[in-house]
Every structure is written in C-alpha cells, then in structure tokens.
Amino acid sequence: MPSCPKCKQPVDSQAVTCPYCNNPLKAFGHPGIPLYQSAGDSWLCDRCTYHLDDTCNFPQRPYAKSCTMFHDASLPLVAEEPPANQLGWMGIKNWLYRHRGIMAIALIILASIIIAM
Numbered sequence: 001m002p003s004c005p006k007c008k009q010p011v012d013s014q015a016v017t018c019p020y021c022n023n024p025l026k027a028f029g030h031p032g033i034p035l036y037q038s039a040g041d042s043w044l045c046d047r048c049t050y051h052l053d054d055t056c057n058f059p060q061r062p063y064a065k066s067c068t069m070f071h072d073a074s075l076p077l078v079a080e081e082p083p084a085n086q087l088g089w090m091g092i093k094n095w096l097y098r099h100r101g102i103m104a105i106a107l108i109i110l111a112s113i114i115i116a117m
C-alpha cells in the first residue's frame with residue numbers, strides 16, 4: 001500500500017487526496033493521473049530523466065516539488081521485455097499470432113497435400 005509523501009500515512013492507491021492531511025495524491029482530481037511529489041526539502045528534478053537530458057520545458061523546473069511527468073532517471077524509460085525465444089509458450093503463441101497470415105497459408109497448403117495423397 002502506498003503512503004502519503006507528506007504525512008507518511010498509508011493511503012489507498014486510488015485515493016485522490018490523503019484522508020489524513022488532505023495532501024493531493026493525484027493530478028487534476030483524477031485517480032488515473034499520478035502526481036509525483038518530492039520528500040522533505042529535495043526537488044524532483046534532481047533525479048528526473050527529463051531534467052538530466054534537458055528536454056523538460058515546464059516552468060517549475062528545476063525546483064519542482066510535485067509534477068505529473070516526473071520519471072526516475074535510475075529506471076529505464078521503457079520496460080525491457082525478454083526476447084521472444086525466452087518466453088516459452090507465450091513467446092510461441094505471440095509468434096504464431098504475429099505470423100498468422102503465413103501460418104494460415106501453410107495450413108491450407110498442408111491440407112491440400114494431405115487431401116491429394
């Protein structure tokens with residue numbers, strides 16, 4: 001269960017505001033929009049990917065204490081997926097789904113050969 005960055009009390013992951021200190025936990029009052037907040041006297045930008053690569057143009061940079069676009073620079077931007085050949089049955093299923101057109105034609109040719117024999 002996540003905790004409120006301000007009062008450190010445990011809060012529901014869908015809570016829009018903290019029920020203990022009324023600190024906003026989501027942006028624009030929407031439970032689907034995360035609002036990242038710095039702890040204590042630190043700034044979010046110090047460890048944000050978009051500050052370090054100089055692509056952020058938000059006016060609160062570099063002293064943002066809360067931000068909707070924050071991304072921790074120590075984490076990859078896109079989660080790496082294991083190669084398809086290491087996924088086992090799911091990898092085979094995905095490969096068959098991606099090549100379903102070729103597989104359908106191969107099955108028709110195979111069925112035709114079997115019928116012709």
Ligand code: SF4
Nearest residue numbers: 045048051056058067
């Ligand atoms: S996206 Fe937010 S946290 Fe990141 S550098 Fe810009 S203002 Fe700072």
Ligand SMILES: [Zn+2]
Nearest residue numbers: 004007018021
């Ligand atoms: Zn709180």
